Amino acid sequence: VEGGHSEERSESLSGGEMAMEVEGGGGVVPQCFQEPVDWTGFEHGEHLPPPPHSSGEVYRARHGGSGFECVFKVLVIPIPNAQDIQPVIQGIKEAWNGPVGTHPGICALYGCTYDAPNHRVVVATEFMDGLSLRDHMRPGRPIPERVVGSVVSQLVDVLAFLHSQWHRAHRDLKPGNILLNRKGEVKVTDLGQSRQLQATLEQMSSFVGTQQYMSPQRIQGATYTSGCDVWSLGLIAQQCILGEFPYDAVLRERNETDPSIDIMIQLMEEGPPPPLPAGFGAEAREFCRVAMEFDDTQRPSSRALLEHPFVVGCADRQPLGGWVAESLAHMGRA
The missing domain is CATH 1.10.510.10 (Transferase(Phosphotransferase) domain 1)
Known part of the structure; x- marks a missing residue:
């Protein structure tokens, strides 16, 4: 976000049978991310600066029912066969949840889903108010x-x-x-x-x-x-x-x-x-x-x-x- 300008959007995820949840990185999972997660209950807010050369977007997201705030990183992965995304979702889960405990310096992972209709992987993580x-x-x-x-x-x-x-x-x-x-x-x-x-x-x-x-x-x-x-x-x-x-x-x-x-x-x-x-x-x-x-x-x-x-x-x-x-x-x- 340059010079304080940001883009406001209100958009919900499609959800669906392909949704898969990943537990948080060793901490308490917020109620809105406890299974089964209703991904349609989140709205996109401020559009945060994405990494250079990235194919995805990053949003500040808010759960409509609880007001809980987090960050959605959305990656568009055009794989026609939705089942091929399963190894990616599983890889995120395994990479973020280590074999022994966690560390306060690791940004918490709240959940991850595959939005099949739009071919998007959505990773929900902890919001840090100082940006990157x-x-x-x-x-x-x-x-x-x-x-x-x-x-x-x-x-x-x-x-x-x-x-x-x-x-x-x-x-x-x-x-x-x-x-x-x-x-x-x-x-x-x-x-x-x-x-x-x-x-x-x-x-x-x-x-x-x-x-x-x-x-x-x-x-x-x-x-x-x-x-x-x-x-x-x-x-x-x-x-x-x-x-x-x-x-x-x-x-x-x-x-x-x-x-x-x-x-x-x-x-x-x-x-x-x-x-x-x-x-x-x-x-x-x-x-x-x-x-x-x-x-x-x-x-x-x-x-x-x-x-x-x-x-x-x-x-x-x-x-x-x-x-x-x-x-x-x-x-x-x-």
């Missing part, structure tokens, strides 16, 4: 180190949980999947990007924009590991601190004024981006450097990063909460 990190990132507008540190500190904790307790990687960590609120809380979303769903969406060119946050190993076709998430986090942290994508300096040196995604991927395969300049904090510089260690065998684990001085020293959420409120006000969302 991507919505606050502006070219040439660096984010204060303490604010970035608070985001990083919470994300490292979530990743350490996913990697050591659930034994899985997020697979699609990017600014659009990092949600914020005015309390200074950070939560990751889109854990449901299962292999089945990714395979389907890649056929629709829905993940072109995501490639810029992939690790060099993943770009080269290697197996996705927890170290890929660590690289993505380091790249995101440096982008926030710099106020520009970390490889932009290299592009300027090569006079690439309008680089294609292929050129960007080539740069990432050649090596890590230039380190943060000396004018930034030593702890922030060191964190970004080790998180983007080009040799993935030398890259620290998320669990090891829990002890990094930049992570330990930025555990306070107050700077982030205040900054989110100010940034939202700047967008006209006070």
Whole structure:
């Protein structure tokens, strides 16, 4: 939502026999999402900013009977045979509900359904009033180190949980999947990007924009590991601190004024981006450097990063909460 402008819509889901529900991520399932879910009871409200290159839409939704608010992510998947969507729904369920408990830094999943008449997968998740990190990132507008540190500190904790307790990687960590609120809380979303769903969406060119946050190993076709998430986090942290994508300096040196995604991927395969300049904090510089260690065998684990001085020293959420409120006000969302 740019400049406070938003699109208001009132629309209900078709529902039907194909509806399938997924329990919330370890917490109490709201009454309106307890089975069987009446998906026609929800209305779409504000149209939230969708991820770049996405085939779907994101709405703030409200249950008419209880007033409960959540977010609907709607993905149009044109599969003629409705039964073929079952593996996708099951993949979302399995990816979001881990084998042991949950984590407060994982955005709650309330439900998921397939709207067969419109060929849409609808994923209902927790509403975060600070939008996504991507919505606050502006070219040439660096984010204060303490604010970035608070985001990083919470994300490292979530990743350490996913990697050591659930034994899985997020697979699609990017600014659009990092949600914020005015309390200074950070939560990751889109854990449901299962292999089945990714395979389907890649056929629709829905993940072109995501490639810029992939690790060099993943770009080269290697197996996705927890170290890929660590690289993505380091790249995101440096982008926030710099106020520009970390490889932009290299592009300027090569006079690439309008680089294609292929050129960007080539740069990432050649090596890590230039380190943060000396004018930034030593702890922030060191964190970004080790998180983007080009040799993935030398890259620290998320669990090891829990002890990094930049992570330990930025555990306070107050700077982030205040900054989110100010940034939202700047967008006209006070």
